[in-house]
Amino acid sequence: MYDKEYDIKFDNTLDLKNTIESGQTFLWNRENGEMFSDSQNPAYTTCRYYQDECVSIRLTQTSSNSVKVQSNKTFGKNIVEKTLGRHQYKLDEVQDSIIQKDTNNGIMKEAVNKYPGLRIVNEPLFPTLISFICSTQMRVERIHQMVNNLKEKYGSKLENAGSVRYAFPTADQLSKATVEELRELKLGYRAGYVVNTTGMFNEEEFDLPTSTEEARKSLKQFKGVGTKVADCVLLYGGGLWNVVPVDTWIKSAVEEHYPEFDSDSNEEIARKFEEHFGDFAGFAQAYIFHYMRSE
């Protein structure tokens, strides 16, 4: 299945497991065993479209700052570099920035020190949009299950040497789904949002505006997309690192550790957090989120 193999070395530390399993992306699966359970150094697989081709990828961590990429296509390497931010930034500079700006050096420093290789992923837009529409009022484990259900029912199947992989469906493929079918896949009330949003989404023409505010507004036109979901899409699917999605975990972290950012409005918390931490505020959010959840 994989005739291409590459090593990617990062300038700074990379923690593959915590990056992929910290609720930023639901597009990867462990090769053996369930996600979000104890395991030392799992291999991850995904299957996706790139330039109209279906690409299968297997990823393993080989040292504290390198991964091995196996793929059926040469550009499997490019996909991994984009997803994990090989060229976009130096993680130590990002971490220095948010720790220096922190008003509660205790918790932020602790979170960064606990997960020094945690990065922000950069995944394709449409799968990220649908994944986070599914995420409302759901546990991370079940979101992952819903995404896998969508892949298996509507995505392209890639089969070779006894292993079977499914790509997340394109908007065109997913447009065949009905609300009834999606309810059978346990999407609950989100089924209608997914059908509606998929119908509105034109994969070729949709382009995220460059300004954060305009981009957020354009995402919120889709059904099931409010501020929090839009912000997740911007951060994990749009590469906008200044954006801070505020959910129940961040809300309680703010109440406990950052009272100066607190407000009745999650949107106001988000903007205060963004304003304070600046360009890398989304990283600050990711460290706090993962740290709170793994307590």
Added chain:
DNA sequence: GACCAGGTAGCAA
């Protein structure tokens, strides 16, 4: 059996 999970839409005031 209540309560909660990476919230949002729809409606009233």
Added chain:
DNA sequence: TTGCTACATGGT
């Protein structure tokens, strides 16, 4: 604008 409430589903 702000403040309710219903919404599917499964785990604790």
